Amino acid sequence: MKSYKLIGFGPKKVLLFPGLLGTQDAFNQMLKYADLENFQYAIAEYRGYGGSKNLPGLFNLREVVIDAYKLVEFLGWKDFAIGGHSIGALAAQMVAIAMPQRVGSIVSIAGMSAKGGSRDPDRMALLNAAANSAEHREQMVAGGTAGRYTPGFARTEVAATFDSIDPLAFASYAKDASQTDVSEEAKNLPMPILALVGEHDPACSEQAARATTSEIYRTASVEVIAGAGHYPHCEAPIATLTLIEKFLSTSAR
Template identity: 35%
Template sequence: MEPVVLPHTIRGAGPHGVLALHGWFGDRASFEPLLAHADGERFTYAAPDQRGYGDARGIEGGYTTAEVAADALALADHLGWTTFSVVGHSMGGKVAQNIVALAPERVRAIVGVSPVPAAGAGLDSDAWALFRGAVDDPSARRAIINLTTGDRLPAVWLEAMVATSLARSTTAAFAAYLEDWAGTDFHESVKGSPVPALAVAGAHDPALSPDVMRATWMEWFPNARLCVLQDAGHYAMDETPLALLAAVEDFLASAGAAG
């Protein structure tokens, strides 16, 4: 399918454009805890809903990270951004790497917040069963969110996350994206890329842990840095939004990416 300009939120009016790409359980509202305090004088953030999610639930597609990357490039074109940076959470982190593979000359820097590696998630058979079960079973969604945040967060928050994911994504999109982000491998397309890259990992995330980031992002991107948030799991935007925002914007500036 042809790329489309996805529904999106714009925050800030700074000279440095930043695409903010949500994860499997979220939509563009996932970034609100960050964007509420973002530096709008230095940055302009654009947070789209991916096909099958949020206000893009009616936009059909193949529901792959490569397709999202192409749509993200179409959004950047729509906004007049010749170059830009990308912040992606989880599945959105894999999209960020896909954008580097598709258009490396346009990417000033990338930030992955608990990003799925370009090589896939490396799920074993039990994990595949749990994640595939989450397509139709809300209790499996809750179990995944609880597991990846270290079994330490309030039940009300867990239930709200599940309710949001059910309300803001279609079953078809949710199922298809899983097969792509967990299973596809294009890491050879980004290996050795000089794009400045920051991997942010939560200390309480056993799935996309700091060790996973060291074995993937830190190996593939020569100009990579690793930030470990000690008080976060997989959902740092909710768990430690200000610490995450500081890490993101400090990195963009120190990487020479904040023009």
């Protein structure tokens, strides 16, 4: 069984996927404020990451979907909400496409749209370099927060997971996201989707979310997290979680 973390014991079930830099601990700062009597959160861990670092695999998002199906079956979840940060939001949407009768709602946290990741050559070069370089990962974090924080923020975020991530897996997921576009399949999804974007996120901005997610999903809503960049679950954990749980309280099965 692939590694995961389970938090809470409530009747509303939520499966979360971390971003490219995250393990099963990615949402710790946010989930310590969770309403655990009403919600139960499972944080999935990708093959090549954390407790699954040595687990072999293809290291692509379709494999993530298959592993997610196995996890919810193991947990006995018949109906659940799904969400993710950055690349994890793309994985979440792909799970919803695979299991539309079981997924009641989707939450995207500074997430990639169903159109997939950036194809920009400079961005891909940075991601490839970041597979083996803490310095380049720190550059990613600093860029995602518009350079507004002390260098210690990026350094701490990267150091928390650097040794827990297989560089091959990192590079493979990043490349796969850039080659994935499930927007046509997503157009047929009936469940509501909440796109949370940081006020200062240069890439996953409100404008980008309204031009992609709002155009793809007729049920989409967009909320801006004040004061946050690409990591709202770390930068503004209480505000981010409050919006998530309010949304899920009215939309999750």
